[in-house]
Structure formats: structure tokens, C-alpha cells
Amino acid sequence: MAEIYYLLTWGTFWxxxxxxxxxxxxxxxxxxxxRSYKRVRLLLAWGVFxxxxxxxLTELSMSDxxxxxxxxxTRLMTLWIxxxxAPVFSIVNITLINSHFFSWRSLVRDLVIPLVLVAGNVFLFEIFSAKSLAFxxxxxxxxxxxxxxxxxxTVIFLRNYxxxxxxxxxxxxxxxSNLLKWTVTTQFLATSSGIMAFVSLFMPHGWLCVFALFLNILYPYYAIRFINYAFQFPVIAPVVEEVMEEEPVVRDSVLMLEDIVGEWEKDKRYLQxxxxxxxxxxxxxxxRTYLSSYINTCKNKNFKEWISDLRIAEAQRLLLSEPKTPINEIGERVGFSDKGNFSTRFSKSVGMSPSLWRKTHLK
Structure with a gap:
């Protein structure tokens, strides 16, 4: 087991x-x-490495x-690392979905506290012993x-997500357009590694083999995803960069928006x-902020639900008026670029698939 662990340790290092x-x-x-992405890239590279x-190096320097x-x-080192x-991975992850989250002050605080704790533990261990009450x-x-x-x-990440x-x-x-679901996976993988590190405090030393193997999978996976994020960013930049604040919708503005939104719906421009x-x-x-507030308040929906419901209603009309038109074609005509998404949204809204709904209502 010791040979396997040292092999994994060297492998992890390289x-x-x-x-x-x-x-x-x-x-x-x-x-x-x-800019925020580039900051946390340096943090991820230098900090974790x-x-x-x-x-x-500490593990390799110890005797068999x-x-x-x-x-x-080893236990103190595990706790410290x-x-x-945990905060380094989490701060990087949260910054990917909220570019305003990163703060050098918070990062320094979260790194200094464990440093003080490990230094205090080592000091007490050297002065007294592992069995002393102080240690x-x-x-x-x-x-x-x-x-x-x-x-x-983990809670902070889930709240931000x-x-x-x-x-x-x-x-x-x-x-x-949701290209960042992988951040949830990596956050829970990182949390799992934290749990494994905690469990290793009370397990035989060989348990660290599992922990080392887990890190060999997590870090490369995260590094590749992290680099790909930069090329996906242009699509999601408005969502990540701007934290929208709801504006109050006053009565006169509601009446004005109702008119222009009604005309927009009547022209079926939601089919784009x-x-x-x-x-x-x-x-x-x-x-966009005012329109979003209007949709949330007056339509009682978010933007995606509002557009989806309009498209589903148009799809229902076409399913009955054009019974020979393929389902996929109708989905494309009402604005759904993906067949699976059309079927999913239709089933969620109506309670049955498009083909079954057509068959039921054409009887």
C-alpha cells in the first residue's frame, strides 16, 4: 500500500x-x-499548485x-491544506458565475486564518504533546x-448559483444557453474531496491513496473546463457581468408596456x-432591466417561461391546423432550435408530448 501511495503522490505532483x-x-x-477570470486563473494555477x-513534498520526505x-x-497538514x-476552489467557481464576487481582502482573510490555526497547533504540539489538553x-x-x-x-456557491x-x-x-452547469458538478466534487480529507484524519494512512487518486481526476478536469469557459464567456457575459436590480413598475409605465408588448406578441416576433x-x-x-421587472411582476413569469408559453400556444395552433406537418418542423417554426427542448417544454406546459396532444385533439 505504501508503494502505491508514493507512486500516486509522485503522479499527483507531475x-x-x-x-x-x-x-x-x-x-x-x-x-x-x-479581468476577474484572469485574476482567478492565477489564483487557481499558483494557489492550488x-x-x-x-x-x-512533505509526504515524500517522510519515511515508510x-x-x-x-x-x-500529516493530520495538521491535511487540515491546513x-x-x-476549499475557499480557493469555491472563490474561483463563484467568480465564474458572478464576476463581482472576487475580493482580495476576503481571500487573504480565508488563507490567513488556517495559517494561524496550523501554526498554533504546531506550536502547542512541540511545546506540550499530542495528549495535552491545550493541543x-x-x-x-x-x-x-x-x-x-x-x-x-458550499452554501455560498449554491446561493450564488x-x-x-x-x-x-x-x-x-x-x-x-446555460453553459455553466458543470460548475455545480465541480463544486460538489471539491466538497467531496474536502469530506474525504476530513475522513482521512480518522482512517489508516492508506486511505490517502483514495484521496490522491480523486485529486488526480478533479484538478485536470477542472483545469480543462476552466480554460473552455473563456471561449464560452461571450454568450453568458451579460448574465455573469451584470447583477440585475429590479426597478419598480409604475402604473403609467405598465399601461405603456402592455400596449407595446401586446403588439409585439400579436406580430409573433417571439418566433425568432x-x-x-x-x-x-x-x-x-x-x-432590459425594466422589461424583466415588468415580465416578472405583471406576467408572473421569468423571460424564458414567457417566451416558451407563447411558442407553445402557437405550436398547439399549428399542430391542429397543419396535421400533416412533422413535429420537428413545427418546433423549429415556433422558435425552438432543439427538438428535445421543444418536446420537453411542451410536455411540461401541456402535460403530454406534442404527438400525443395532436392525436388526442384531432379525434
């Missing part, structure tokens, strides 16, 4: 080095609105026959802080594929 070089050398589009390299002191130092990697108390405090950081950042999803549905008419709220606001000569 893989981390490869990802580090990959993150820093691959060119990304030159855009001013990618430094921390994981420190772990690997580990003393009790070695085991305690985990308490640093055990400090160790428990460190564990509690570690658990708090992992849970807190929920807000991102709301902004997304208030901007795009097609769910295919891949609509977004910016395009509709431009056609209606208003701003």
Missing part, C-alpha cells in the same frame, strides 16, 4: 505541474470583461515507518473551523430563435 503550466500558457480571448506541491509525530503532522483549498483543544477548534469552511462555501439561474432565465429564451431579453428590449425601445 499532474499538478502539467495543469499549472496548462493554465498559465493557454491563451484566452483578450476582453476587458474577463503551491498547496498541493507542499503536501506532496511513520512515527506518531509524523501521523499528527483543506482549509485553504487537543486547539486541534478540535481547527477541525470545527475546517468543517465550517467547507459547508459555508441560484441567483445566476434566475438571471439566466430572465435573459435567455433557450435553456441551451435564440431570443434573449436584450434583443426584445431593443425591439420595444426599452431597457
Amino acid at each position: 499532474l499538478m505541474l502539467l495543469c499549472f503550466v496548462f493554465l498559465l500558457t493557454v491563451s484566452v480571448p483578450r476582453r476587458d470583461d474577463l 503551491f498547496l498541493m506541491t507542499l503536501v506532496n 515507518s511513520r512515527t506518531n509525530d509524523d501521523i499528527w503532522y 483543506g482549509a485553504c483549498v 487537543l483543544f486547539a486541534y478540535v477548534v481547527f477541525i470545527v473551523y475546517y468543517v465550517f469552511v467547507v459547508v459555508a462555501y 441560484r441567483q445566476y439561474s434566475i438571471r439566466l432565465n430572465n435573459y435567455f429564451s433557450e435553456p441551451g 430563435p435564440e431570443l434573449n431579453i436584450e434583443m426584445v428590449a431593443h425591439e420595444l425601445s426599452t431597457n
Whole structure:
């Protein structure tokens, strides 16, 4: 088991080095609105590489026959690295869906606290012993802080992702524009690695083989996804960059918007594929924030639901008036660029598939 672990440790080191070089050398589009992305790219490359390299070198420097002191130092190192990697990964992940989230002050705070805790634990361990009440108390405090950081950042990510999803549905008419679902996967993978690190504190040393193997999968996967994000960014930039604030909709403005929105619906301009709220606001000569507020308040829907319901109603009309027209063609004509999306939205709205609905209503 020891040989396998050392092999994995060396493998992890070289893989981390490869990802580090990959993150820093691959060119990304030159855009001013990618400033936050470029900051967290440096953080992801240097921060994670430094921390994981420190772990690997420490592990490789220890002898096969580990003393009790070695085991305690490994536990403290695991807590320290985990308490640093959790905020680094989470801050990077959250910044991808909310570019206003990143803050150097918060990052420094989240890295200094575990450094102080590990230094205090090492000091007490050297002065007293692993069985002293002072050290055990400090160790428990460190564990509690570690658990708090992992849970807190998972909750913060989920809250930000929920807000991102709301902004997304208030901007795009097609769910295919959601290119950041992978951030949820990586966040939970990172949380899982944090849980595994915590469990390793109470397990035999061989358990770290599983942890090392897990990191060998997580970090390269995340690095590749992270680089691809820069090329997907132009599509989702309005959602990631701008945190929309609802504007109050006054009575006179409601009446005015009702008229122009009614005309827009009557002209069936919602049949345009891949609509977004910016395009509709431009056609209606208003701003996207105000239009979004109107749709949310007066239609009691988000933008995606509003457009989808209009298209479904038109699809129902065509399904009955043109019984020989293929389902796929009708889906395309009413603005759905994807066959699966049309069937899914239709079934969710009506309660049955387009073909079954047509068959039922043509009897």
C-alpha cells in the first residue's frame, strides 16, 4: 500500500505541474470583461499548485515507518491544506458565475486564518504533546473551523448559483444557453474531496491513496473546463457581468408596456430563435432591466417561461391546423432550435408530448 501511495503522490505532483503550466500558457480571448477570470486563473494555477506541491513534498520526505509525530503532522497538514483549498476552489467557481464576487481582502482573510490555526497547533504540539489538553483543544477548534469552511462555501456557491439561474432565465429564451452547469458538478466534487480529507484524519494512512487518486481526476478536469469557459464567456457575459436590480413598475409605465408588448406578441416576433431579453428590449425601445421587472411582476413569469408559453400556444395552433406537418418542423417554426427542448417544454406546459396532444385533439 505504501508503494502505491508514493507512486500516486509522485503522479499527483507531475499532474499538478502539467495543469499549472496548462493554465498559465493557454491563451484566452483578450476582453476587458474577463479581468476577474484572469485574476482567478492565477489564483487557481499558483494557489492550488503551491498547496498541493507542499503536501506532496512533505509526504515524500517522510519515511515508510511513520512515527506518531509524523501521523499528527500529516493530520495538521491535511487540515491546513483543506482549509485553504476549499475557499480557493469555491472563490474561483463563484467568480465564474458572478464576476463581482472576487475580493482580495476576503481571500487573504480565508488563507490567513488556517495559517494561524496550523501554526498554533504546531506550536502547542512541540511545546506540550499530542495528549495535552491545550493541543487537543486547539486541534478540535481547527477541525470545527475546517468543517465550517467547507459547508459555508458550499452554501455560498449554491446561493450564488441560484441567483445566476434566475438571471439566466430572465435573459435567455433557450435553456441551451446555460453553459455553466458543470460548475455545480465541480463544486460538489471539491466538497467531496474536502469530506474525504476530513475522513482521512480518522482512517489508516492508506486511505490517502483514495484521496490522491480523486485529486488526480478533479484538478485536470477542472483545469480543462476552466480554460473552455473563456471561449464560452461571450454568450453568458451579460448574465455573469451584470447583477440585475429590479426597478419598480409604475402604473403609467405598465399601461405603456402592455400596449407595446401586446403588439409585439400579436406580430409573433417571439418566433425568432435564440431570443434573449436584450434583443426584445431593443425591439420595444426599452431597457432590459425594466422589461424583466415588468415580465416578472405583471406576467408572473421569468423571460424564458414567457417566451416558451407563447411558442407553445402557437405550436398547439399549428399542430391542429397543419396535421400533416412533422413535429420537428413545427418546433423549429415556433422558435425552438432543439427538438428535445421543444418536446420537453411542451410536455411540461401541456402535460403530454406534442404527438400525443395532436392525436388526442384531432379525434
